[in-house]
Amino acid sequence: MGIERLGKALADVVKKLSRAAIIDRRVVEEVVRDIQRALLMADVNVRLVLELSNRIRERALKVEVPPGFTKKDVVIRIIYEELVRLLGGEKPPRIDIPRRRGYTIMLVGIQGSGKTTSAAKLAWFFKNRGYKVALICADTYRPGAHDQLKQLAELIEAPMYGPKDSNSRSPVDIALEGVSLFKKQGYDVIIIDTAGRHKDEHSLMKEMTDIASKIRPDEVMLVIDATIGQQAYSQAKAFNEAVKLGSIFISKLDGSAKGGGALSAVAATGAVIKFIGTGEKVDEIELFDPSSFVSRLLGMGDVRLLVEKLRKAEELMSPKKQEELLRRMMTGRFTLMDLYDQIRTVRRLGPLAKLLELIPGMAYTLPREAMEVAEEKFDKWMVIMQSMTKEELENPKIINRSRMERIAKGSGTTVKDVKELLDYYFKLTRVYRKLLRQSRRMRGLDLMRGTRKFPL
Ligand SMILES: Nc1nc2c(ncn2[C@@H]2O[C@H](COP(=O)(O)OP(=O)(O)O)[C@@H](O)[C@H]2O)c(=O)[nH]1
Ligand SMILES: [Mg+2]
Known part of the structure; x- marks a missing residue:
């Protein structure tokens, strides 16, 4: 599927x-x-x-x-x-490789998984970001491995190390020579391509362990084919046991690729997916972004927005937030600034009438018909509060007639509008105080922990 x-x-x-x-x-x-x-x-x-x-x-x-x-x-x-x-x-994973230290990335994966292609893609990717990149071919097993990487390296104009006639050489030696050469030459990123097929799995894994223990690469990256299905899990696991994997490159995530293999490879290894390959060409590489991958998987573009809104709503009704608010009210420190924050949060959340009950006490202070015009009113109030000074927001009591006139002028409203907002604010603080006295009498503050609404 x-x-x-x-x-x-x-x-x-x-x-x-x-x-x-x-x-x-x-x-x-x-x-x-x-x-x-x-x-x-x-x-x-x-x-x-x-x-x-x-x-x-x-x-x-x-x-x-x-x-x-x-x-x-x-x-x-x-x-x-x-x-x-x-x-x-x-x-998404951060790509912050240090410069001039010869950061080595060793690619592992079975034959055909896309290692050589992905090595070139990575080189292209880092080169594009201003890194000096070099490639090493440590696949001495497959004839033609050298030429394949050589061609790709020429295409992206990166140097490549590895003897053309390599089957008499040990891949460990080739990798060692290449790394030491490129480190001396001051390359930032050195990418090592390895073999993927041997007589048996055991000898392949042993070769990987040998190379890794000699080279001590900064990062071992597993290249896994997105189309292989259930095998992804056992394959990833086997490589992870031979060499500790640091990251995963999912290749062939284009066309009819299966998504599940990616999930399984991660689960089997605990390594993060850093890149995906989306085609055969060297520039068909993308940084892996878990949330957009999952959004795509769920077939809903706006799922991230929905989750964001839900989190905000939850924060608003969190007992901690409410308790903090209660304390501010109790000590008379609930200011217009707090009111502004509340209104802004609620307006960001969307449909207002239903959300009003998120604000403690709000539903009790607004009559039914006021709810219907509340959205418009709130927007106006926010503009009014934006025209106030910090001092006025922190201490609304100082807002006299002449300040009101100035604020009305600055916000393009009337003194009546400003007065209405202030009346609302003072009414709200009175309600808060009353609620507080009641709830303290009834149960004490601690019992309010975890309740969604005021216990009236
Ligand atoms: N469609 C597609 N093909 C890919 C991708 N990566 C590699 N391939 C192809 O997969 C085949 C095997 O790739 P290769 O790099 O030689 O794999 P290796 O044996 O692991 O080195 C080649 O035909 C590649 O063109 C990819 O992201 N998308
Ligand atoms: Mg190869």
Whole structure:
């Protein structure tokens, strides 16, 4: 099953979810089974599928849906986050190789996985970023290996080391000579291409171990073919046992490539995917970005935006945030600045009416009909507050008639508008104080930890 099919299968899961009236254990189980099926058909390793689906199940059963969102949104987020997490987290890997130190990258992988092509791609990539790059051919096994890399090296105008007639030489010696030569010449990045086929797997792995222990490369990069399916897991594991892998290059992630192999290779090794190859040409290389990979997988362009919004909403209703707010209110330190922050956060989140209840006390101070015009009003208030001085925002009591006139003029509003905002602010602080007295009387502050709304 190709990567598009996996995406479609996951999208179907999500669709099914949105039809469900409630998310109970039965629905979650069904969804988890569908996800498992989709991942297995995409060649993701069985153990990994179980691990992933267990985590998704566990989180989905505990789901809490912030106002303004649907259960579907929250479950998409869980699937997205678990997949991204597996792939090494949200940030794309950083390429910050030091200059002039001869940073060595040793490529490993079986015959045909794309090592030689990827070596040239990497050289092209780093050269384009201003690095001095050199290549070494330590594949003494396959006839023609030398010429293939030589041609590519000429194409990108990088030097290449390696004897043409190499089958009498040891790959360890060739690699050692090449590295010492290029280090002396002050190259920044030295890329070593290796063999991928031997009489048996054991002798191949031994050769890799030998080269790595002599060269001590800064980074061993596994090149793995995205189209090989279930074998990806055992292949990656075998190489990782022979030489500790630092990173992964997924080749052939173009066309009908399977996505699951990539996931499995990561799971088998704990190494991060740094690059993907998307074609046969030397410039068809991309830095791997886990979140865009997973977004593509889920077939939804805006999944990242959704996750972002959900996180903000959650932060707003987090007990910690509410408690902090309570403290500020309690000590009379809830200022217009705080109000401004709150309104701005809420306006960024989108549909307002449903989100209003995220702000403690807000729903009690605004009458029903006010909710409907609140969006417009909030925008106006933000403009008004932008025309205030820092001093006025921190200490609204000083805003007298003449200040009001200045603020109204500066914000293109009327004194009546400014007064309305201030009335609202003072009303809000009064409500806060009252709520506080009540809640303290009723349960004490500690009991409010973890509650979403005020215990009225
Ligand atoms: N479509 C596609 N083909 C690739 C990619 N990388 C390598 N290949 C092809 O895969 C085949 C094997 O590549 P090669 O670099 O010789 O693999 P090696 O044996 O590991 O050195 C060649 O035909 C390459 O053109 C890729 O990202 N996309
Ligand atoms: Mg090769």
